[in-house]
Amino acid sequence: MQKRVVDFLDGCLFAPYTDGIIIPAGAFPAQSTILPLVTILDVSGKLSRKEGILLDQREIKTKRAIKNAFLMLRAQKPIEKITIRELAALAEISKATFYLHYQDIYDLSEQIGKEVLTNILNSISKPENVLEKPDVFTREITTGFFSQINLIQLLFSGSQAHILPDLVDSSIREYIYRLKPDYTDNMQFNIRLSMLIKGSFYAFYDNYHKYDNAALIDEICAFLGQCTR
Numbered sequence: 001m002q003k004r005v006v007d008f009l010d011g012c013l014f015a016p017y018t019d020g021i022i023i024p025a026g027a028f029p030a031q032s033t034i035l036p037l038v039t040i041l042d043v044s045g046k047l048s049r050k051e052g053i054l055l056d057q058r059e060i061k062t063k064r065a066i067k068n069a070f071l072m073l074r075a076q077k078p079i080e081k082i083t084i085r086e087l088a089a090l091a092e093i094s095k096a097t098f099y100l101h102y103q104d105i106y107d108l109s110e111q112i113g114k115e116v117l118t119n120i121l122n123s124i125s126k127p128e129n130v131l132e133k134p135d136v137f138t139r140e141i142t143t144g145f146f147s148q149i150n151l152i153q154l155l156f157s158g159s160q161a162h163i164l165p166d167l168v169d170s171s172i173r174e175y176i177y178r179l180k181p182d183y184t185d186n187m188q189f190n191i192r193l194s195m196l197i198k199g200s201f202y203a204f205y206d207n208y209h210k211y212d213n214a215a216l217i218d219e220i221c222a223f224l225g226q227c228t229r
Helices: 047-073 084-091 097-102 103-121 134-147 150-156 162-181 186-209 213-225
Strands: none
Touching: 047 084, 047 097, 047 103, 047 150, 084 097, 097 213, 103 134, 103 150, 103 162, 134 150, 134 186, 134 213, 186 213
């Protein structure tokens, strides 16, 4: 019987990767990068366009297998209990292949977490809406959390739950501060931002499995809208 590996990544909605705002430099280690989905390899002209595409597709497939294996194991145990040996066996790769792409298990987890963060931030059409149209901002960011809920459950659960809203908060905050430096010490703005981001995250995360998601998002937006008027 052929072994079937569950594809965790198919359960998530990934927004197109852009070079826009928004991840602060210190949010993840410098070596953490997100690759565009399609890259044409060009090694000093030695690879043809077709060969480059094939190699890149192979790399994408390998990384996807590694990520899926990690998420399957992460669903069963804490990250510190996951070994590269068992991950490589599940992904059907060698340990050497793993080390071609990631430094260790924590580097892999951080890179997946960075992808989650990027996709949530990319769901926000205009970050300054936190000032101009907080209802639109709240709906977009709550929808962004929902689009990544499968990965959030695995990567940011338990004692890790505060990490994601903190990263989203610091990313948006840094962007707004660059746009409007006078808001850095504005108490009203800083309280509003914390309420909109962290309030929407925890209200959604604690209740999404209990209620209809569309109705839940509507209620969160209505409640936070009243609080921030």
